[in-house]
Amino acid sequence: MASALPAAGAGYGFTRRAMGPLAGFATGTAVLIEYAIAPAAIAVFIGGYVEALGLFGVANAWPVYLVCYLVFIGIHLWGVGEALRVMFVITGVAMVALLAFVLGMIPQFEVSNLFDIEPTGAAGASAFLPFGYAGVLGAFVFGIWFFLAIEGVPLAAEEARDPKRDMPRGIIAGMTVLLVTAACMLVLAPGGAGASTLADSENPLPEALRAAYGGNTALADFVNYVGLAGLIASFFSIIYAYSRQLFALSRAGYLPRWLSVTGRRKTPYMALIVPGSIGFLLAATVADGDQLINIAVFGATVSYALMMIAHIVLRRREPGLVRPYRTPGGIFTTGVAWCSPWPRWSRRSSWTWSGRPSPPGSS
Numbered sequence: 001m002a003s004a005l006p007a008a009g010a011g012y013g014f015t016r017r018a019m020g021p022l023a024g025f026a027t028g029t030a031v032l033i034e035y036a037i038a039p040a041a042i043a044v045f046i047g048g049y050v051e052a053l054g055l056f057g058v059a060n061a062w063p064v065y066l067v068c069y070l071v072f073i074g075i076h077l078w079g080v081g082e083a084l085r086v087m088f089v090i091t092g093v094a095m096v097a098l099l100a101f102v103l104g105m106i107p108q109f110e111v112s113n114l115f116d117i118e119p120t121g122a123a124g125a126s127a128f129l130p131f132g133y134a135g136v137l138g139a140f141v142f143g144i145w146f147f148l149a150i151e152g153v154p155l156a157a158e159e160a161r162d163p164k165r166d167m168p169r170g171i172i173a174g175m176t177v178l179l180v181t182a183a184c185m186l187v188l189a190p191g192g193a194g195a196s197t198l199a200d201s202e203n204p205l206p207e208a209l210r211a212a213y214g215g216n217t218a219l220a221d222f223v224n225y226v227g228l229a230g231l232i233a234s235f236f237s238i239i240y241a242y243s244r245q246l247f248a249l250s251r252a253g254y255l256p257r258w259l260s261v262t263g264r265r266k267t268p269y270m271a272l273i274v275p276g277s278i279g280f281l282l283a284a285t286v287a288d289g290d291q292l293i294n295i296a297v298f299g300a301t302v303s304y305a306l307m308m309i310a311h312i313v314l315r316r317r318e319p320g321l322v323r324p325y326r327t328p329g330g331i332f333t334t335g336v337a338w339c340s341p342w343p344r345w346s347r348r349s350s351w352t353w354s355g356r357p358s359p360p361g362s363s
Helices: 011-019 021-053 062-078 080-108 111-115 132-148 152-161 161-191 204-213 218-226 228-251 269-286 287-317 329-341
Strands: none
Touching: 011 021, 011 204, 011 287, 021 062, 021 218, 021 228, 021 269, 021 287, 062 080, 062 161, 062 218, 062 269, 080 152, 080 161, 080 204, 080 218, 080 228, 080 287, 111 161, 132 161, 132 287, 152 161, 152 228, 161 204, 204 218, 228 269, 269 287, 287 329
């Protein structure tokens, strides 16, 4: 859909074309909730890393949240080209940290470490599923968090040189990187340190290295410092995404027009500042990343379901629509995708795992 209907509204535009203005508004609102809340959760995790490192003598994390929003919204206000270049560099640094972590944990990996959580009395509990069937549902929230915001790539369609070609390539490349890195983090972190060791971790990757090697190491310090880039990359990219979604909804008349006003550098400054202010207040007042994750993932799940329906409807109603990229499996694949997200969101996911996940969109 991103290649056939390239626009800054992305999912909102797809569902509006397929099912009308109300469906478009519902999808756009769900995406906006997701993208406005997710940076607040990431800011909380960044604050946790900074406190764990003892940087700047920080005892209360809210100044960290404020600095994150001020600096990275400021870069986006500077210009989209500058913002995307900075985002690319930060993501590259994060990938170096992930590669270093993977190479360091492979020699320490033991299958038994994956199953060292004592089974509870929950229904279906076992060594493989220590929290039972309910634990599976709760853990799916964090599974979505591994990939959350990758669907934001189509929001850059209007800035792409050739969206019909660039959108499929960008999305497929991004999903491939996420699939590989998420699998490595999911298996190697608990496989080297023990799943129980990371259950309540505020900064799981460096703690996994310290547990695996029996103490602090230069590699753990490196991953701790450089690993912040992964969180920053996610934070930075989702700011871009929420500004484009809010801009598109405002431009279409769903929201006040002043939210789509652009400045001298052609950036939608109100669409950057307003959600950023809300996100900072949420991070400072809630200060619980897990709760914020639940809200963000719920918004994401609603938007995913509506976009899947839009794809099916467009394939039925507009078979002649020019589609530079066609989904393998067609509506069967989309039907499977539509069914899969609904059991994944659990209001009480923290029953199953209270650790801190890898950042969305960067794993």
